[in-house]
Amino acid sequence: MTSKDHMKGHMAGETITGAQALIRALEMENVDVMFGLPGGCILPAYDPLIESPIRHILVRHEQGAGHMAEGYAHVTGRPGVAMVTSGPAATNMVTPLCDAYMDSIPMVAITGQVGTNAIGTDAFQECDTVGITRSITKHNDLVMSADDLPLAIRQAFHIATTGRPGPTLVDIPKDVLTNSMKWHWPTDDEVADSLPGYKPVSKGHPRMIKEAAQLILKAQQPILYVGGGVLKARAATALRELAELTGIPVVTTLMARGAFPDDHPLCLGMPGMHGTAAAVTAMQKSDLLIALGSRFDDRVTGRVNAFAPHAKIIHVDIDPAEQGKVRKPDVPIVGDCRLVIEEMIKAINDLLADQKQVDITPWRSRVSGWQEQFPLTYEPSEEGGVLKPQYCLEQLRDSAPEGTILVSGVGQHQMWASQYWKFNEPYTWVNSGGLGTMGFSVPAAIGAKVGRPDKTVWAVDGDGCFQMTAQELVTASLERIPVKIAILNNSYLGMVRQWQEMFYEERYSEVYLSQDTPNYVKWAEAMGCVGIRVDDESEVASAIDKANSINDRPVVVDFRVDAGEKVFPMVAAGQSNDDLMLHPSQNSRREFLR
Amino acid sequence: MNSANPYGTAPTHHMLSVLVQNKPGVLARVASLFARRGYNIFSLAVAPTDDPEFSRISIVVDVESAPLEQIVKQLFKLIEVVRISELDPRKSVERELMVATIRATPEQRGQVVELANIFEGKILSVGQDAIILSMDGSPEKLDDFSDLLRQYGIIESQRTGRVALPKLDRAAKK
Numbered sequence: 001m002t003s004k005d006h007m008k009g010h011m012a013g014e015t016i017t018g019a020q021a022l023i024r025a026l027e028m029e030n031v032d033v034m035f036g037l038p039g040g041c042i043l044p045a046y047d048p049l050i051e052s053p054i055r056h057i058l059v060r061h062e063q064g065a066g067h068m069a070e071g072y073a074h075v076t077g078r079p080g081v082a083m084v085t086s087g088p089a090a091t092n093m094v095t096p097l098c099d100a101y102m103d104s105i106p107m108v109a110i111t112g113q114v115g116t117n118a119i120g121t122d123a124f125q126e127c128d129t130v131g132i133t134r135s136i137t138k139h140n141d142l143v144m145s146a147d148d149l150p151l152a153i154r155q156a157f158h159i160a161t162t163g164r165p166g167p168t169l170v171d172i173p174k175d176v177l178t179n180s181m182k183w184h185w186p187t188d189d190e191v192a193d194s195l196p197g198y199k200p201v202s203k204g205h206p207r208m209i210k211e212a213a214q215l216i217l218k219a220q221q222p223i224l225y226v227g228g229g230v231l232k233a234r235a236a237t238a239l240r241e242l243a244e245l246t247g248i249p250v251v252t253t254l255m256a257r258g259a260f261p262d263d264h265p266l267c268l269g270m271p272g273m274h275g276t277a278a279a280v281t282a283m284q285k286s287d288l289l290i291a292l293g294s295r296f297d298d299r300v301t302g303r304v305n306a307f308a309p310h311a312k313i314i315h316v317d318i319d320p321a322e323q324g325k326v327r328k329p330d331v332p333i334v335g336d337c338r339l340v341i342e343e344m345i346k347a348i349n350d351l352l353a354d355q356k357q358v359d360i361t362p363w364r365s366r367v368s369g370w371q372e373q374f375p376l377t378y379e380p381s382e383e384g385g386v387l388k389p390q391y392c393l394e395q396l397r398d399s400a401p402e403g404t405i406l407v408s409g410v411g412q413h414q415m416w417a418s419q420y421w422k423f424n425e426p427y428t429w430v431n432s433g434g435l436g437t438m439g440f441s442v443p444a445a446i447g448a449k450v451g452r453p454d455k456t457v458w459a460v461d462g463d464g465c466f467q468m469t470a471q472e473l474v475t476a477s478l479e480r481i482p483v484k485i486a487i488l489n490n491s492y493l494g495m496v497r498q499w500q501e502m503f504y505e506e507r508y509s510e511v512y513l514s515q516d517t518p519n520y521v522k523w524a525e526a527m528g529c530v531g532i533r534v535d536d537e538s539e540v541a542s543a544i545d546k547a548n549s550i551n552d553r554p555v556v557v558d559f560r561v562d563a564g565e566k567v568f569p570m571v572a573a574g575q576s577n578d579d580l581m582l583h584p585s586q587n588s589r590r591e592f593l594r
Numbered sequence: 595m596n597s598a599n600p601y602g603t604a605p606t607h608h609m610l611s612v613l614v615q616n617k618p619g620v621l622a623r624v625a626s627l628f629a630r631r632g633y634n635i636f637s638l639a640v641a642p643t644d645d646p647e648f649s650r651i652s653i654v655v656d657v658e659s660a661p662l663e664q665i666v667k668q669l670f671k672l673i674e675v676v677r678i679s680e681l682d683p684r685k686s687v688e689r690e691l692m693v694a695t696i697r698a699t700p701e702q703r704g705q706v707v708e709l710a711n712i713f714e715g716k717i718l719s720v721g722q723d724a725i726i727l728s729m730d731g732s733p734e735k736l737d738d739f740s741d742l743l744r745q746y747g748i749i750e751s752q753r754t755g756r757v758a759l760p761k762l763d764r765a766a767k768k
Binding site: 142 | 663
């Protein structure tokens with residue numbers, strides 16, 4: 001690579017300001033869009049942005065910028081970028097950073113900081129951004145000199161996108177932006193040399209992979225336990241090949257929905273607290289769990305010491321610290337899921353040359369028996385009765401254009417969305433899994449639509465969630481980002497209500513919101529969106545058709561749904577997955593789960 | 595076996611020698627990782643290495659709070675952590691420094707000085723009824739010394755926490 005190409009035509013040694021260097025560095029990193037809101041300390045960076053080809057989306061709250069960056073990263077695989085000022089703007093970025101950290105989302109946050117000589121003096125809008133975000137970023141950095149800016153930005157992108165992805169933050173004092181510097185764009189070698197302790201492993205250990213292949217061929221009741229790491233590693237194709245080669249049933253966690261097609265005969269759907277009975281039970285009974293990019297989250301395992309008690313564990317994860325964090329693996333493999341799965345397929349094929357895989361047909365028929373006996377189910381509403389949220393989701397799903405991206409908030413609607421949607425393509429599901437951030441969906445959907453303008457983006461939200469971040473629909477209207485929001489509105493903080501009904505003797509404490517305030521249609525219209533209210537089943541199809549046909553502005557559909565509806569199946573927090581609570585209509589068949 | 599027990603406590607302590615990039619905030623990163631993940635630090639010593647680009651942090655960890663393996667892996671995720679060695683007390687050289695102010699009347703002064711000489715400590719300052727002395731050595735030696743001084747009265751004392759390096763192996767000794 002010639003020096004000129006490396007610098008994209010910029011001259012090394014050219015004297016520019018720190019702010020110009022920052023924007024130029026973002027261009028060098030191929031940033032096409034960023035989400036942000038200017039303010040005091042970051043002001044200098046917004047000036048050269050005027051000349052930059054980078055699209056800037058002006059949010060209404062900094063948290064929105066962070067979640068938009070996450071939504072963008074989820075669907076494109078490229079790092080989302082958010083830029084905000086110091087102090088309160090930086091603290092507003094804390095939730096999305098933590099969210100991205102928990103869900104391993106590549107994201108780069110740029111925050112302004114007070115001038116270097118004011119640091120530590122409790123200056124106006126000063127806060128210890130690096131200190132506050134230390135435990136919720138993969139790495140962060142306070143840049144003290146304009147000359148250091150290009151390297152800091154390169155490091156931030158490199159760290160965010162390699163190994164286990166995650167958020168990084170670059171905190172830049174105002175005088176660092178206004179001071180001049182001599183432009184220089186660090187080479188790959190300079191970046192590597194500047195990070196002597198950062199060497200993510202991507203290739204799995206061949207001996208471990210061979211050992212795993214042997215276990216797989218000998219297992220009588222194996223399950224592929226697929227997590228978000230498979231999506232991060234772009235390993236969906238390899239996974240499918242592995243599943244079809246071995247005939248092993250697949251569960252996809254909340255973070256991995258879409259990594260394996262829901263309409264595939266080997267797919268059991270989601271495991272865990274609200275997983276399908278087949279997925280939960282198959283894991284419990286399995287003798288080999290092949291964990292691929294999954295982290296044995298408590299929402300998946302239930303009570304850890306009762307989780308899959310007879311299973312040996314193969315654990316593939318790029319993060320060595322995940323190995324043995326919750327459950328000690330029999331075969332730990334540190335590496336990138338795609339590379340490891342591909343090697344695993346080779347190893348299995350090699351072994352198959354002179355040995356046979358154990359016949360797992362009896363296991364598969366047992367598993368498909370559970371699938372047939374315990375499908376997801378709900379009581380349909382009676383003629384003229386109150387709408388069921390699951391029905392709305394089924395209708396949304398069935399009329400969604402091919403390749404629609406579904407984004408959700410956090411709560412009952414999220415679980416129903418994950419359960420009732422059919423995810424047949426990777427990167428069509430965006431949600432807040434680890435942190436469980438209410439208010440995630442509206443801004444994340446906007447970010448997703450910006451990243452994939454060619455796709456329909458539906459957000460499924462609860463009325464509680466919607467009220468946390470709805471103002472970003474103003475951003476969407478003005479920036480012409482036509483997302484569609486379906487509020488499953490039960491006037492309650494539904495999941496909390498469900499827990500109070502089931503575990504607090506129906507003593508409802510602070511969970512009722514309101515039936516008539518806010519008026520969602522008027523609110524949507526006030527924000528420049530189309531607002532539609534749906535009370536009855538007969539109105540559902542036409543409302544969805546209308547929403548799907550509008551592509552010049554955001555649409556909000558307010559589905560008034562049954563507040564009494566609960567998410568089933570369910571494993572109560574801290575209980576064993578053996579004690580799965582089925583939908584009441586399936587209780588009489590419980591014995592078939594053995 | 596006793597050498598595995600710093601300060602004579604149960605064998606729940608391990609020593610990590612952590613090589614880090616010498617950057618602002620790196621100690622805060624290490625400390626906040628321990629706090630965030632619920633691990634306990636028993637003692638900590640930090641200083642730049644011969645190469646000023648790097649610092650060495652010697653951490654004695656309380657392993658009852660978490661498996662050592664998990665602590666090491668989480669520590670290694672910090673970008674600025676370059677290398678972590680777990681030091682086996684049997685295969686490493688450990689030193690610690692103590693400074694202590696000891697109550698000593700003019701009649702007792704001779705006894706305290708004698709004790710300090712036996713342990714190869716140094717007298718730093720002598721007052722009317724107190725002596726300040728320093729001693730370096732293995733943590734166990736410092737423990738023994740403290741025990742003997744207690745009868746006179748330890749007014750104040752400060753220990754550095756241990757620093758350590760692996761022993762030279764036979765090949766390297768030649």
